[in-house]
Amino acid sequence: MFLKFRADADDGDRSPWGSFWFSPVPFKGQPHNVTGDAAMRLTAVYACVRVLAEAVSMLPFVLYREGADGSKKPEKAHWLYRLLAVRPNEFQNPMEFREMMMMHLALRGNAFAEIISNTAGIVTDLVPIHPDTITIEMLSKTNWRYIEHLSDGTERIIVRGSMWHIKVMSPDGIVGMNPIQASRESIASGLSAQEYGLRYFENDATPGGWIEYPGEFKDDQQKRNFRESWQTQQSGRNRRKTAVLERGMKYHPIEVKNSDAQYLETRKFSVSEIARLFRIPPHMIGDLEKATFSNIEQQSLEFVIHTLTPWLVRWEEAIRASFIEVGEGLNCEFPTTTLLRGDAQARSMYYHNGILDGWMTRNEARLMENMNPLDGLDEPMRPLNMVEEDEAETQQNAPQIAPKPGKPANPQPEQENDDGPTQARMYALAAAAADRVARKEWEALHAAVMRKESISEFYDKHARFVSAVLGVSDDAARDYCRAQLEYVIENRDDITDKQFADIAGMRLQRLALRGHHEPLTAHI
Structure with a gap:
């Protein structure tokens, strides 16, 4: 069955003759008008976006200088570390900044932050800008500039070098694809089912009914007068009061079973569709229908490897492209070691094997467990039964x-x-x-x-x-x-x-x- 989305599908008439119960889809709006803000009304979308935003924002940012032998020396005094790990701007801390940028990426496929520099050319602030206020003007095939539409109706031009732009799956290499717009039909279906359930229960889960009249009304005006009188007596404060019918009239309630409309199945399928859209394991957004004790741990690992890692690489590459010069020797990453540590027993075995095999020092293990280093534990141990x-x-x-x-x-x-x-x-x-x-x-x-x-x-x-x-x-x-x-x-x-x-x-x-x-x- 093809569903037609109409903005005027509901005229407010709750009577058996009204359009409330018989409109094909009660969602107010066309699928192409589904925006990121509208999609967040769905708890599944909100949960998926929150999982991604919080996962990216809570990881530590590591800036280091690579040696010729592959060694990594932390660079905590560098301005880039201060920018992304200490204070990105005057009104946000690093977690709030990354959380906001990640929300923009997940809901709109693009995240923008204006680059503010001092007179020495050092970046001092990254000020996020809402993607809905940005348009891109092409200057040539390989060059463009950004136009910010301000709330007072004016426009502000931002050159390409002054904008930090992170994008998702760009078909042209300039603008990222909006995941909500790409899957707007599925999200619109979920919004429609959610609004239908809300309106159903607002009406006391009773669709209404129809009145059987053995005679005939004199004209249409008399029929309308009777209908309006009936609705006045049986709606609002008069709901559930005893009705008095004359002239052989009979009241027949309308019974609409949600099982017949597959309402619950539609809601469940909507959750599964949205989890697939964001590549989030269902158990992480509260859907435990198919979860078992044995597969939840594996799904959590798959989330880090197949869902979170591509997002982090996208962030890291954007940082390298905009803020790190080629040949400078600097590199950055968002390590996910803390997410893969597992329980206490698994971590204990991980440290035990690393220390005995000689590729981890005892102080490194203590630091990973948030304990201070001790003197004499910085040298790696070498098994005596090994040879050079x-x-x-x-x-x-x-x-x-x-x-x-x-x-x-x-x-x-x-x-x-x-x-x-x-x-x-x-x-x-x-x-x-x-x-x-x-x-x-x-x-x-x-x-x-x-x-x-x-x-x-x-x-x-x-x-x-x-x-x-x-x-x-x-x-x-x-x-x-x-x-x-x-x-x-x-x-x-x-x-x-x-x-x-x-x-x-x-x-x-x-x-x-x-x-x-x-x-x-x-x-x-």
């Missing part, structure tokens, strides 16, 4: 060989008499270095065997590695490798990986501690 990239060449493509059965040797290194903290730390470092070299030696030895390389040739090369890593003399490293060569040749048929690690680790630890030549076959 330049030391991993001989480990690449090393096959994993299953250990062979055998009796564990379980040798114990000699104990020192000094139990002081310095000596204890030296023992710990030596043990860690020995374990690392022993593991690398075992894997590299297997790789050499798979390449059909001589074991003696392998240990000739391995001596240089031992000398470099442990910081011992070449002679001490060669003695160690000779002892290991003899041990491997003697036990090559039944040696296990644990036996090898124990023997090599004990010898390497003693070698690292003493750093000089001594018989290495002792205590075996």
Whole structure:
């Protein structure tokens, strides 16, 4: 069924003969007249715009200078940081400014702010201007200027360089597409259903009725007189009073069921349509009909990734294009880390893995939890079982060989008499270095065997590695490798990986501690 939108569809007549109950669509206005302000009468539109505006406005603004190695140095003393993170103008704080600009973007597809600069050319204020008061005058195919229509009827010209313009999905690269106008039929349908429900309940949810008269009225004037008399007696303060009918008249109430008109289904579909228009998960605007405990968290993540991130990138690119010179080394962003942190358990695991893997310091984790940094927690931690990239060449493509059965040797290194903290730390470092070299030696030895390389040739090369890593003399490293060569040749048929690690680790630890030549076959 095609619905016709008419501004004069309702003449105010609530009688059975009036147009109130029988007008096709009670929405007062044409679809092309649906404006952003009118659309905000729908709670779904209001909720979607509020979600977007508040999400963008509450995120921190970060301005930093990029180093050649990719490092980021915060620039909080820069005028651009003060402009967007401290005070954009004299009458708005950063959240109010961004919230207003984001509302303009969501409802009209364009957001304007006049750029005010001082005599030194530094921008001091960004003054937002309502998009409905702005028109664009083309000067050429690639140049234009803005005209602001003031409330007193005058006009003010603003050159292109003095206007900060953020736009959405521009078909011509100059003016952004208005999302409300692009979907005006869907929004008009929702407004119509909302107004219908309001008027229905204003009339006590009773559509009225009709009167059966077995006779005939003398003329139309007599019929009108009777109708006006009936409405006077049964409307206003006289509503619900007992009616007295004469001449065999009968009153028949009209019953209109909302289920027959699919009123509730229309309202639900309208909410779904508007959520799809703004790409907002339904549960974020109060529609929990299809939400479950398991999918709400995933939808919230999708909102940040697929809905909020494109808006933030649009803001960031507009800032770079208007306020940051090419080659200046500055960059900006609105980090969404706080929105993706999850619950306390998820954050705890995130920090735990970052600190242990070495890509996050303990003070960085404390700052993310709004705690002050502590002395001594600024250095990243490095797992002792990891190796540097330049030391991993001989480990690449090393096959994993299953250990062979055998009796564990379980040798114990000699104990020192000094139990002081310095000596204890030296023992710990030596043990860690020995374990690392022993593991690398075992894997590299297997790789050499798979390449059909001589074991003696392998240990000739391995001596240089031992000398470099442990910081011992070449002679001490060669003695160690000779002892290991003899041990491997003697036990090559039944040696296990644990036996090898124990023997090599004990010898390497003693070698690292003493750093000089001594018989290495002792205590075996």
